[in-house]
Amino acid sequence: MLPLLGMKSNPSPETKELVLQVVESILSVPNAEQVLVSGYVRKGERLLPASALELLLHLAFPSAPVEETDRFETIYPTLRCVAVAGVNGSDSRKQLAIQIQDLAWRAIGGGNAKLSDKATGLFVLSLYHNPECYKRWDRVYEDDVDKSVAILRKLKKL
Incomplete structure (x- = not known):
């Protein structure tokens, strides 16, 4: 879902909000991080490719923080673990x-x-x-x- 945010130079606030809601919902499930990290590769594809990690890095730590910055920063550690799992x-x-x-x-x-x-x-x-x-x-x-x-x-x- 993160690549959706990188498709345009400036995604709409609604798109950011929906992506954040879905990701936060997934991560709120008990043991979500453990399940995501242990299932790091599915059929040769990473759950979170390096390009999505790069986008997340810039969304979580922008040069000029925006309304959603804190929420992206909160999900960053978990998604970083998923991205680098292997x-x-x-x-x-x-x-x-x-x-x-x-x-x-x-x-x-x-x-x-x-x-x-x-x-x-x-x-x-x-x-x-x-x-x-x-x-x-x-x-x-x-x-x-x-x-x-x-x-x-x-x-x-x-």
């Missing part, structure tokens, strides 16, 4: 790590501290799930040293 070391998990690394790199910096912090966390997560992500980071770290410093600070806190 079997450690599997090929699909490694591919997902690369996709997450790319979306996180785009979101780090830019003057939005909260978005940057969450994106930096996602970037670090990608490093944890796929050693290839270190090589990919090595190829781009000089492109934006500030982003790399933020990532190193996050790694230092671990």
Whole structure:
């Protein structure tokens, strides 16, 4: 349902409200997070693809908060867990790590501290799930040293 919000540059308030109501309803079911995370892949498709995670990241942590921001921020942790769920070391998990690394790199910096912090966390997560992500980071770290410093600070806190 989140991709519906990304189909237009500015979805209607009614569309946002309906999507939020459905997601909040699903997440209010007992053990919803556990069920969603354990059923992370259905027939080769992720329940929450990386593109939807990127959209959710921007809806939950916009540069200029809007009326729905708090609600998106509330559902973000659960949906983030669903998006990154997978079997450690599997090929699909490694591919997902690369996709997450790319979306996180785009979101780090830019003057939005909260978005940057969450994106930096996602970037670090990608490093944890796929050693290839270190090589990919090595190829781009000089492109934006500030982003790399933020990532190193996050790694230092671990």
